[in-house]
Every structure is written in C-alpha cells, then in structure tokens.
Amino acid sequence: VIAVVLILALAMPVSAAATVTPAGGGDAIAADDFGTGAWTTLTAIVITEGAAGDIAVGDFVLTIPSGFEFNTGSAPDVVVTGADLAATTPAAVTATTITVTVTSASTAAGTLTIGGTTPIQVSPTQGTPLSSGNIQMTSGTIDSVDGTTNFGTLTEVHGAATKFVIIDPTDGTVDAAITVTVQLQDQYGNIVTSGGHENDDVTLNADRSATGDGLVDIISGVGTKDISDQVAETVNLTLDDTETTGFNVDSTQDVIFAHGVATKFVIIDPTDGTVDAAIT
Known part of the structure; x- marks a missing residue:
C-alpha cells in the first residue's frame, strides 16, 4: 500500500x-x-x-x-x-x-x-x-x-529648474524672527532637488525696517532666511538674481509683523499748552 x-x-x-x-x-x-x-x-x-x-x-x-x-x-x-x-x-x-x-x-x-x-x-x-x-x-x-x-x-x-519662489510665510510678531523659505522649482512648481542647479543661490530682499535678508543658501532646492522687525508693519519680500543663475525671480510675498506681548505703560510726551485749555 x-x-x-x-x-x-x-x-x-x-x-x-x-x-x-x-x-x-x-x-x-x-x-x-x-x-x-x-x-x-x-x-x-x-x-x-x-x-x-x-x-x-x-x-x-x-x-x-x-x-x-x-x-x-x-x-x-x-x-x-x-x-x-x-x-x-x-x-x-x-x-x-x-x-x-x-x-x-x-x-x-x-x-x-x-x-x-x-x-x-x-x-x-x-x-x-x-x-x-x-x-x-x-x-x-x-x-x-x-x-x-x-x-x-x-x-x-521634477523637471528642469526654471524659477525661484518665495513660499508665503506665516505672519508673526515683533517678538520673534519669521522664517522665510525660498524654493528652486520647475515649471510646474515641483522642488528641484537634482540636476546640477539644486544648490544655486538667490538673494532675498526685505523692505521697511526689516533685517535678516540677503543671500539665501539653497541646498537641494530649498533655503531659508530669518527676518526680524522691531516695528509692527507689513514687510514686502522680493528676489534678486545676484548669482546670475538665469532663473526667474519674479516671485513676491509680504509678511506682517504685529505688535508683541504687552510689557509696559508709557506716557507719550504731550504737546505743551496754556492755562486757557486742557492738555490731552
């Protein structure tokens, strides 16, 4: 069997x-x-x-x-x-x-x-x-x-690099720097991480009283700058192709610095007057 x-x-x-x-x-x-x-x-x-x-x-x-x-x-x-x-x-x-x-x-x-x-x-x-x-x-x-x-x-x-783009930053206050991100992108908005230009740099400009702008160190298609301002105001951001990459730098953004945390009362210097009227 x-x-x-x-x-x-x-x-x-x-x-x-x-x-x-x-x-x-x-x-x-x-x-x-x-x-x-x-x-x-x-x-x-x-x-x-x-x-x-x-x-x-x-x-x-x-x-x-x-x-x-x-x-x-x-x-x-x-x-x-x-x-x-x-x-x-x-x-x-x-x-x-x-x-x-x-x-x-x-x-x-x-x-x-x-x-x-x-x-x-x-x-x-x-x-x-x-x-x-x-x-x-x-x-x-x-x-x-x-x-x-x-x-x-x-x-x-991603495709070939065509432009630098400022990513819309998150608004903040005068108490802390605001990080602004810049990307190197292809024609469709994809970050360019390879191809020979992924580390090309670009200059970020910030107007008004803002500080911290300048040449952005782009690494694998992305770079940042920390922008500060001691004045509550809207700051305009632009780009400049100082490194002659030939890529488009038309991107613009703005960032709002609001007042900081309350810390003190201040008497504003009043305008002098006469005994004929109250002084505010």
Whole structure:
C-alpha cells in the first residue's frame, strides 16, 4: 500500500508559482514630458511559468497607475515560449490598460514576454503633484499572480529648474524672527532637488525696517532666511538674481509683523499748552 501511495504521489504534477520580471526604465519620468508628446520606453515584462498552464487561457489586463498613460501608438508585441502556449500579438493597448489575449495554455512551462521588440511606452498625465505607482494586473488568471504583483514601477520626477519662489510665510510678531523659505522649482512648481542647479543661490530682499535678508543658501532646492522687525508693519519680500543663475525671480510675498506681548505703560510726551485749555 505504501508503495502504491508513493507511486501516485510521484505521478502527481508539482505546482510551481509563476514569476513576473517587471518592466524597467520607469524610475525617472520627467514632469517636463507632460503634454509634450515625449514618451519613456520601458524594458519588457516577462512572465515565467513555474509549471505548465500557469498562464490561463483568456484575457489578462495590466493597468497603469494614476498619473500616467500608455502610448496607444506603440502596441507592444507578445512573444511566447513553451509547448502549446499561444497569445495574440500585438497586445491591445489603451491609455490606461494593456490587454493580452492567451489563446492556448502551455503543456510545458514557458514564458510570455510583453514589449520585447515593440516596447511599452509611458508618459505623465500631469506636471504636479508628482505621481508614482506600479503597473498591476486588474483582470485575468496567472498562478500566484494577483492585483498586488508589480509589473513595473513608474516614478515621475521634477523637471528642469526654471524659477525661484518665495513660499508665503506665516505672519508673526515683533517678538520673534519669521522664517522665510525660498524654493528652486520647475515649471510646474515641483522642488528641484537634482540636476546640477539644486544648490544655486538667490538673494532675498526685505523692505521697511526689516533685517535678516540677503543671500539665501539653497541646498537641494530649498533655503531659508530669518527676518526680524522691531516695528509692527507689513514687510514686502522680493528676489534678486545676484548669482546670475538665469532663473526667474519674479516671485513676491509680504509678511506682517504685529505688535508683541504687552510689557509696559508709557506716557507719550504731550504737546505743551496754556492755562486757557486742557492738555490731552
């Protein structure tokens, strides 16, 4: 009996999970590509069966994360290996999905490659906020693959630096300095943290009685200055491109210094007068 059970166990097929090699090349998609017709080309997605039939007959759908779109003019090719595995090529592509139609399951473990020759191409659908996410399967059946499986990570990054911007400061009082933040931004308002200009400096000007303005030390696209004023007043803030970066410096803001905490009573020197009238 033991021998029969052992023989049957050895004769049963061994289940092995399919694995996905996600598309690469999508980790630095520039915000500047938005609306320009520029596309980022991804490397191929490869699904490797662990056992025959892991990729089921029918459609499986890959969906792009929010903030990105597929190039509908570049329908990726589908190539298979493994006995009897077959799929329609090219895949059907819309702005948000790629649909692969499997017409025959494998009888020996194989592979299915999407975009090996005609590549998958993507582009951002907004300049800001910066988007990120994974291409995922939202429909279909592949052994051990589900809606959490990563078919390719897409990350949007800031564009080229174009301007310095004063961030609207929080108003305060004459009792403490007010921190003013200046950012180096791209055309869409994203902070520029790399690219060779992320440490370029700019001069902050504060008018009226304010002190503490001057050259702002920009590090990774951000710098600050502590502005003080002993007079309760509104201070206007402007920028000056003293370091000749060539970036726009039109940004302006104002900050209000209110009176401080009460500390004393003061008699204001009155105007002298005569005995003919009261003096206020």
